[in-house]
Amino acid sequence: MELREKYQIPNHAVITIAGTVGVGKSTLTRALAKALHFRASFEKVDTNPYLEKFYSDFKRWSFHLQIYFLAERFKEQKKMFEYGGGFIQDRSIYEDTGIFAQMHYEKGNMSAVDFETYTNLFDAMVMTPYFPHPDLMIYLEGKLENILERIKKRGRSMEQDTPVEYWIEMQRRYEQWIDSFHACPVLRLNIDEYDLFEHEDAVEPIVERIGYMLAQAASVKK
Numbered sequence: 001m002e003l004r005e006k007y008q009i010p011n012h013a014v015i016t017i018a019g020t021v022g023v024g025k026s027t028l029t030r031a032l033a034k035a036l037h038f039r040a041s042f043e044k045v046d047t048n049p050y051l052e053k054f055y056s057d058f059k060r061w062s063f064h065l066q067i068y069f070l071a072e073r074f075k076e077q078k079k080m081f082e083y084g085g086g087f088i089q090d091r092s093i094y095e096d097t098g099i100f101a102q103m104h105y106e107k108g109n110m111s112a113v114d115f116e117t118y119t120n121l122f123d124a125m126v127m128t129p130y131f132p133h134p135d136l137m138i139y140l141e142g143k144l145e146n147i148l149e150r151i152k153k154r155g156r157s158m159e160q161d162t163p164v165e166y167w168i169e170m171q172r173r174y175e176q177w178i179d180s181f182h183a184c185p186v187l188r189l190n191i192d193e194y195d196l197f198e199h200e201d202a203v204e205p206i207v208e209r210i211g212y213m214l215a216q217a218a219s220v221k222k
């Protein structure tokens, strides 16, 4: 029997995957999309015209990059709901503002005026009753040393050249942010508890937990 049927995952579900850089979002997105026969919505890193520039000069490019990411993610969001769901999304729109924009503003890389402009735009686009939230967020967490190892292994040069303090601070912010995130139900997964590389069937217990959480969320809504 197909995993989607076995664990009664609605075929219109939209599941977003959150977590710090390198934690394993894209890998899990691929595995879940394959297991559930869902479409995948990925962050496009290679074609992003600001990302490398941003890593070499945060102050100069923070605002541009945030506006770019906001537009890209909003388009993806729209696409997912136009298709009628059935998507796994690699990183949520909420992390752009709750983690990245906030962090770069507080570190002085974005001016107060630019941050306000960005926040106003985000609120006008996202925090409206018309904006459909995902059915579930999977939040990936793990030990810093494992995450740093993964960033290193992936080898994007702009990330290798970034001081380790940046990743430490980001992880700390993620831990605080997720505790107060309530826009949709959250399934927390520790990356030490599954290994999709060594065991392809490691995806099944994750699908089972997704099914359980979606059913719970549906019964609360009734």
Ligand SMILES: Nc1ncnc2c1ncn2[C@@H]1O[C@H](COP(=O)(O)OP(=O)(O)O)[C@@H](O)[C@H]1O
Pocket (backbone or CB within 6 Å): 019, 020, 021, 022, 023, 024, 025, 026, 027, 028, 150, 151, 153, 154, 194, 195, 196, 197
């Ligand atoms: N379970 C795992 N075990 C070992 N390495 C992993 C695992 N999951 C992901 N990786 C590796 O870690 C790196 C970052 O993973 P990725 O999925 O790209 O993270 P993210 O999308 O969160 O930035 C990649 O090189 C990937 O192959």
Ligand SMILES: Nc1ncnc2c1ncn2[C@H]1C[C@H](O)[C@@H](COP(=O)(O)O)O1
Pocket (backbone or CB within 6 Å): 019, 020, 021, 022, 025, 026, 043, 045, 051, 065, 066, 069, 091, 095, 096, 097, 100, 101, 159
């Ligand atoms: N909103 C963002 N601001 C700054 N940097 C961002 C934002 N969203 C993603 N990024 C960066 C972080 C990574 O270098 C790449 C891709 O993220 P990943 O977690 O590896 O999928 O983009």
